[in-house]
Amino acid sequence: MTLAPPSTSPAAPDTVPPAGGAPLLRPHAEQAYAGELAALAAADTRTRPPSWRLSPWAVVTYLLGGVLDDGTVISPKYIGSRRLVEVAVATLATDRALLLLGSPGTAKTWLSEHLAAAVSGDSTLVVQGTAGTSEDAVRYGWNYARLIAEGPSPDALVPSPVMRAMTRGSIARVEELTRMGAEVQDALITVLSEKTLPVPELASEVQAVAGFAVIATANDRDRGVNEMSSALRRRFNTVVLPLPASEDAEVEIVTKRVADLGRALALPDEPPAASEVRRVVKIFRELRAGVTSDGRTTLKIPTATLSTAEAISVITGGMTLATHFGDGRLRAEDVAAGLIGAVIKDPSADPVAWREYLEGVVRDRKGWSDLYRACRDLDDDTSVFGGA
Ligand SMILES: Nc1ncnc2c1ncn2[C@@H]1O[C@H](COP(=O)(O)OP(=O)(O)OP(=O)(O)O)[C@@H](O)[C@H]1O
Ligand SMILES: [Mg+2]
Numbered sequence: 001m002t003l004a005p006p007s008t009s010p011a012a013p014d015t016v017p018p019a020g021g022a023p024l025l026r027p028h029a030e031q032a033y034a035g036e037l038a039a040l041a042a043a044d045t046r047t048r049p050p051s052w053r054l055s056p057w058a059v060v061t062y063l064l065g066g067v068l069d070d071g072t073v074i075s076p077k078y079i080g081s082r083r084l085v086e087v088a089v090a091t092l093a094t095d096r097a098l099l100l101l102g103s104p105g106t107a108k109t110w111l112s113e114h115l116a117a118a119v120s121g122d123s124t125l126v127v128q129g130t131a132g133t134s135e136d137a138v139r140y141g142w143n144y145a146r147l148i149a150e151g152p153s154p155d156a157l158v159p160s161p162v163m164r165a166m167t168r169g170s171i172a173r174v175e176e177l178t179r180m181g182a183e184v185q186d187a188l189i190t191v192l193s194e195k196t197l198p199v200p201e202l203a204s205e206v207q208a209v210a211g212f213a214v215i216a217t218a219n220d221r222d223r224g225v226n227e228m229s230s231a232l233r234r235r236f237n238t239v240v241l242p243l244p245a246s247e248d249a250e251v252e253i254v255t256k257r258v259a260d261l262g263r264a265l266a267l268p269d270e271p272p273a274a275s276e277v278r279r280v281v282k283i284f285r286e287l288r289a290g291v292t293s294d295g296r297t298t299l300k301i302p303t304a305t306l307s308t309a310e311a312i313s314v315i316t317g318g319m320t321l322a323t324h325f326g327d328g329r330l331r332a333e334d335v336a337a338g339l340i341g342a343v344i345k346d347p348s349a350d351p352v353a354w355r356e357y358l359e360g361v362v363r364d365r366k367g368w369s370d371l372y373r374a375c376r377d378l379d380d381d382t383s384v385f386g387g388a
Helices: 034-043 056-064 082-093 108-120 144-150 161-168 188-194 247-264 274-289 308-325 332-343 350-362 369-380
Strands: 097-102 126-128 140-142 157-159 171-175 196-199 204-207 213-219 236-241
Touching (some): 034 056, 034 108, 056 082, 082 097, 082 236, 097 108, 108 171, 126 161, 157 161, 161 171, 161 188, 161 204, 188 196, 188 213, 247 308, 274 308, 332 350, 350 369
Parallel strands (some): 097 213, 097 236, 126 171
16 A cells, blocks of 8 residues: 555645735745746746756756846856756756755755755755654654544654655755764665655555655764764765855855845845955954965964854844944944854853954954954953953
């Protein structure tokens, strides 16, 4: 016997704003970019793998941006190497699973969500990996009231996102795979190699429909992660997402994401001063690398993760301060608090690294005296960063 698609599967994601009219705080990718996805689907004449909403070519265009023949502009979602995105999309078109690996804030989750949205039109089939994730979250669980009343039956079974993706021929996402215990991770092995999920209680199984694929993300730097078994690792094609290659690339990413987030937070449409974005990115890159961009001065590296994601929130935070408490123009004093908050995470080691950078680099850099002053003013007001 083969199970029919479970009756409990939820409807497509809700695109209707909740009562009261306030917009969703964070729409799913397929909601936020529904227009672009529809335009791509209409323009796309290339072959689509079974169950795919778009051809691999159109998925790559959705991710990297472009202009369609009818003039529709597709905005870039991921800024980086085309080849890398092509390899990721091609992997999903084979029967292998995709592992996005990289440092924090390198857009692993972001890319995984947009890939699922473009390929399956649904990015919501997600298992979040934590130390507490159980096998049920990867395979299936039971509605215990029904199980006790009726005994094991397909109606009493609660499918996991992975099982739902298998019955629909969609993409299942596994976030932070290596945070789950090794034995829970290994529950994926049968799914990935046999494309089936046995349900021994019902003497049955769920077989994956063509189009089913798994995208997992994992961090290569965080503490508290578990090793992946080699049996599981072999079932994934790994794509390593790099940190932005150059200062210009990182400035572009931050500027674009800040504009997107600013719209969601209803900040004025004015773009942040480019010079302010460049300054934050430069500071992050120098502290990350432990050396100034001219290669002359070695720096202490703070313990904080100074990823692109943190740069984005420093600028967004600064824009919010400037909008509500200033004249709307992003200035050094709006950036300073967020900057210090991002750099100083460990109150014993990080303040030393920060002071050294502030006094040794920021103070003497041409055109940076306003930032130096703003940081020093905050430094004097120790309460801003916990007496550091
Ligand atoms: N190359 C890039 N192109 C577009 N956006 C990027 C890029 N790098 C980082 N970002 C942005 O950085 C933010 C953080 O990305 P995301 O949360 O996906 O990181 P992550 O790799 O999953 O990090 P973590 O390991 O902490 O989970 C997102 O808003 C994303 O848009
Ligand atoms: Mg992530």
